[in-house]
Amino acid sequence: MRTLNVELADRSYPIRIGGGLLADPELVLPFVKSRRVAVITNNVVGPLYLRAFADGLKARGLTVTEIVLPDGEAHKDWETLNTIFDGLLSSRCDRGTTLIALGGGVVGDMVGFAAATYQRGVPFIQVPTTLLSQVDSSVGGKTAINHPLGKNMIGAFYQPRMVLADTLVLNTLPERELKAGLAEVIKYGLIRDLPFLEWIEENLERLLARDADALAEAVERSCRNKAEVVAADETEQGVRATLNLGHTFGHAIETGLGYGVWLHGEAVAAGAIMAADLSRRLGWLSDTDVERVRSIHERAGLPVKGAPLGADRYLELMAHDKKVADGTLRLVLLKAIGEAVITAEASQADIRASIEACC
Amino acid sequence: MRTLNVELADRSYPIRIGGGLLADPELVLPFVKSRRVAVITNNVVGPLYLRAFADGLKARGLTVTEIVLPDGEAHKDWETLNTIFDGLLSSRCDRGTTLIALGGGVVGDMVGFAAATYQRGVPFIQVPTTLLSQVDSSVGGKTAINHPLGKNMIGAFYQPRMVLADTLVLNTLPERELKAGLAEVIKYGLIRDLPFLEWIEENLERLLARDADALAEAVERSCRNKAEVVAADETEQGVRATLNLGHTFGHAIETGLGYGVWLHGEAVAAGAIMAADLSRRLGWLSDTDVERVRSIHERAGLPVKGAPLGADRYLELMAHDKKVADGTLRLVLLKAIGEAVITAEASQADIRASIEACC
Numbered sequence: 089m090r091t092l093n094v095e096l097a098d099r100s101y102p103i104r105i106g107g108g109l110l111a112d113p114e115l116v117l118p119f120v121k122s123r124r125v126a127v128i129t130n131n132v133v134g135p136l137y138l139r140a141f142a143d144g145l146k147a148r149g150l151t152v153t154e155i156v157l158p159d160g161e162a163h164k165d166w167e168t169l170n171t172i173f174d175g176l177l178s179s180r181c182d183r184g185t186t187l188i189a190l191g192g193g194v195v196g197d198m199v200g201f202a203a204a205t206y207q208r209g210v211p212f213i214q215v216p217t218t219l220l221s222q223v224d225s226s227v228g229g230k231t232a233i234n235h236p237l238g239k240n241m242i243g244a245f246y247q248p249r250m251v252l253a254d255t256l257v258l259n260t261l262p263e264r265e266l267k268a269g270l271a272e273v274i275k276y277g278l279i280r281d282l283p284f285l286e287w288i289e290e291n292l293e294r295l296l297a298r299d300a301d302a303l304a305e306a307v308e309r310s311c312r313n314k315a316e317v318v319a320a321d322e323t324e325q326g327v328r329a330t331l332n333l334g335h336t337f338g339h340a341i342e343t344g345l346g347y348g349v350w351l352h353g354e355a356v357a358a359g360a361i362m363a364a365d366l367s368r369r370l371g372w373l374s375d376t377d378v379e380r381v382r383s384i385h386e387r388a389g390l391p392v393k394g395a396p397l398g399a400d401r402y403l404e405l406m407a408h409d410k411k412v413a414d415g416t417l418r419l420v421l422l423k424a425i426g427e428a429v430i431t432a433e434a435s436q437a438d439i440r441a442s443i444e445a446c447c
Numbered sequence: 448m449r450t451l452n453v454e455l456a457d458r459s460y461p462i463r464i465g466g467g468l469l470a471d472p473e474l475v476l477p478f479v480k481s482r483r484v485a486v487i488t489n490n491v492v493g494p495l496y497l498r499a500f501a502d503g504l505k506a507r508g509l510t511v512t513e514i515v516l517p518d519g520e521a522h523k524d525w526e527t528l529n530t531i532f533d534g535l536l537s538s539r540c541d542r543g544t545t546l547i548a549l550g551g552g553v554v555g556d557m558v559g560f561a562a563a564t565y566q567r568g569v570p571f572i573q574v575p576t577t578l579l580s581q582v583d584s585s586v587g588g589k590t591a592i593n594h595p596l597g598k599n600m601i602g603a604f605y606q607p608r609m610v611l612a613d614t615l616v617l618n619t620l621p622e623r624e625l626k627a628g629l630a631e632v633i634k635y636g637l638i639r640d641l642p643f644l645e646w647i648e649e650n651l652e653r654l655l656a657r658d659a660d661a662l663a664e665a666v667e668r669s670c671r672n673k674a675e676v677v678a679a680d681e682t683e684q685g686v687r688a689t690l691n692l693g694h695t696f697g698h699a700i701e702t703g704l705g706y707g708v709w710l711h712g713e714a715v716a717a718g719a720i721m722a723a724d725l726s727r728r729l730g731w732l733s734d735t736d737v738e739r740v741r742s743i744h745e746r747a748g749l750p751v752k753g754a755p756l757g758a759d760r761y762l763e764l765m766a767h768d769k770k771v772a773d774g775t776l777r778l779v780l781l782k783a784i785g786e787a788v789i790t791a792e793a794s795q796a797d798i799r800a801s802i803e804a805c806c
Contacts, residue, residue, distance in 0.1 A: 177596040237536040
């Protein structure tokens with residue numbers, strides 16, 4: 089087992105990474121506030137892992153409420169969130185109840201937001217079961233649901249008590265989800281960790297073949313990057329925004345096509361390539377750099393072209409981005425491979441040109 | 448103008464109290480983060496005060512989005528909250544937009560929760576227009592919406608940047624709302640401020656006649672009590688719960704009858720009398736004390752008997768209270784007039800007896 093810490097003063101917490109951790113309830117117990125937990129999962133992960141996990145907790149004397157949500161980004165909305173509140177209230181879960189998110193990014197984001205707002209805040213634990221959620225969304229306390237006009241528009245910064253990433257569960261992950269997770273792994277290399285990018289380039293086939301050591305290494309190095317950035321800027325006043333490389337374009341794809349048509353990681357991959365193209369137009373990246381960005385995503389089996397929404401629609405959707413300040417869109421771009429910045433320097437004409445070139 | 452401060456380290460903020468403050472936009476400007484605000488009110492307060500207030504801000508160069516909600520506790524729900532998000536997103540309000548709640552407790556609670564969660568948090572300002580919101584709900588950062596199974600079950604602790612209480616607007620307050628506000632004023636006297644209780648007993652007729660000085664005095668002394676308690680215990684780990692005198696019984700009335708049938712202050716008044724009766728059963732209050740509690744509420748024109756829901760239904764609804772811990776209901780009771788405690792000492796039989804005696 090590997091352990092990293094997210095350093096946030098009195099809200100610091102550990103990330104535990106390893107194969108088979110889900111089978112050991114003792115890892116979770118020290119972070120449960122009272123004797124009461126609610127395990128919240130979805131109808132895909134639930135049949136695989138809920139029974140054993142919940143029974144393990146019950147065997148340690150905990151009272152366990154189980155709530156199963158419908159799967160998918162299309163359900164990351166108020167209606168599904170309300171089914172969590174309904175379940176908690178009808179089971180009389182009190183303020184001391186610890187919520188445990190057992191699932192991917194959608195489950196984690198929604199359970200985190202439910203924990204932030206149920207009775208004005210209860211403790212929660214992240215047990216991410218997809219590569220994407222293990223390397224990114226389970227760490228750092230960003231919680232949210234979607235709004236028809238924009239992704240993750242309603243949410244809170246609310247940190248978990250711990251993150252338990254069992255890399256063994258990645259063996260049951262659908263191929264498409266594995267690849268989508270790699271988009272966020274690659275992202276860390278691109279924005280701030282050139283040695284990690286080189287390691288990914290060398291080990292991509294091992295990752296795609298689900299080599300256990302390679303996956304554990306990728307999860308750990310990703311989480312270390314994430315933890316460092318979050319510790320430096322918990323509420324995204326500055327550097328944390330660089331974690332959003334490709335996300336402004338990507339969110340436009342997700343919202344424009346309807347949530348769930350593309351996976352989040354797929355949209356981020358196409359968005360990263362658009363961001364690289366735009367960085368080239370600003371004179372920051374070479375043609376070779378852009379090709380390097382395109383190539384690694386292509387090798388990972390990810391989309392290398394954006395959805396054909398039309399540039400006007402992209403720009404309209406991007407105007408809702410949370411990084412807009414005083415009416416100006418700010419984008420995460422690359423000064424170099426391994427060095428991201430957040431900038432308003434790109435002109436509308438250049439943004440349009442990159443969209444048109446990459447779709 | 449009187450100014451109090453809520454001392455919460457880097458989230459400290461002022462409460463400004465006085466007649467006519469709403470006409471002076473300069474009071475608000477220093478607390479607006481960017482040049483963009485959204486003023487959110489309801490369809491009763493809006494026609495009276497929105498135009499002049501919003502125009503005053505526009506004249507100072509601010510961009511103002513106006514959102515008007517339906518009035519009443521029955522609308523303190525997700526559907527109405529979503530109309531706030533819809534309005535903010537369709538006006539492209541960004542993360543720097545300051546939300547201003549112009550209205551009573553329902554508007555303030557909902558706008559506060561919208562501010563806590565829109566794009567994971569934007570600044571907000573409370574401009575309370577009812578006595579109840581000026582003396583209680585606008586101060587201290589409790590924000591929430593109701594759930595069919597319980598009042599204020601979904602929300603956040605999220606502090607405003609300032610509170611602007613214009614006591615002149617109380618002249619347009621319906622009589623019933625004025626009386627409901629007095630319930631929370633009386634509460635401060637009962638739980639922690641005997642001299643204030645005596646002052647209220649002496650000045651109740653002036654308050655009911657809307658004497659400007661008396662109202663300003665009541666608002667200031669109430670806010671001072673609230674600010675002290677909140678500064679000591681922002682997230683209700685302990686003493687803050689005493690502000691909930693009468694609220695556990697009261698919330699049962701509000702939820703049991705359907706939100707909005709009784710005003711919040713009316714339910715709290717009946718609840719305070721039940722709490723006094725129960726305190727007597729524990730040997731803490733005398734018959735004379737209980738009569739004193741009943742009498743002041745009666746003189747204020749407030750209900751002195753609870754709604755006839757039946758004791759079983761009360762107990763069922765009270766089991767959802769946020770003060771339940773490890774399955775045990777904790778109640779705010781009176782050790783003496785002017786001294787509240789939070790306690791699990793009352794037996795189910797005594798609670799039942801008090802409900803039956805007071806309904």
